[in-house]
Amino acid sequence: MAYKTVYDDVIFIEGTDNRVNVKGNVKYKYVSFNSQLKGSLASQAKLQKCNCVVEFKYEQKSSWFSLDDTKWYGEGKCGILPEEDYT
Numbered sequence: 001m002a003y004k005t006v007y008d009d010v011i012f013i014e015g016t017d018n019r020v021n022v023k024g025n026v027k028y029k030y031v032s033f034n035s036q037l038k039g040s041l042a043s044q045a046k047l048q049k050c051n052c053v054v055e056f057k058y059e060q061k062s063s064w065f066s067l068d069d070t071k072w073y074g075e076g077k078c079g080i081l082p083e084e085d086y087t
Helices: 037-047
Strands: 003-007 010-014 021-029 052-062 070-080
Touching: 003 037, 010 037, 021 037, 037 052, 037 070
Parallel strands: 010 052
Antiparallel strands: 003 010, 021 070, 052 070
């Protein structure tokens, strides 16, 4: 079973779910201070009228240019998961 979390009313699924009707892709690369990985991906999903991100992958790397020495990368496919399947 895939690991699921919810952020800003968008469901993030680290894996696949055949109940999701995929509509597009979302991608994030840390580019500015105070940016949030899931917040950015959730916003992108909502712009595409989606309520979930499947095949959610993320990575953290050290950086000399970031205040906390960490850069985040993330991506996935956004889609629609029927409300009755939120479990």
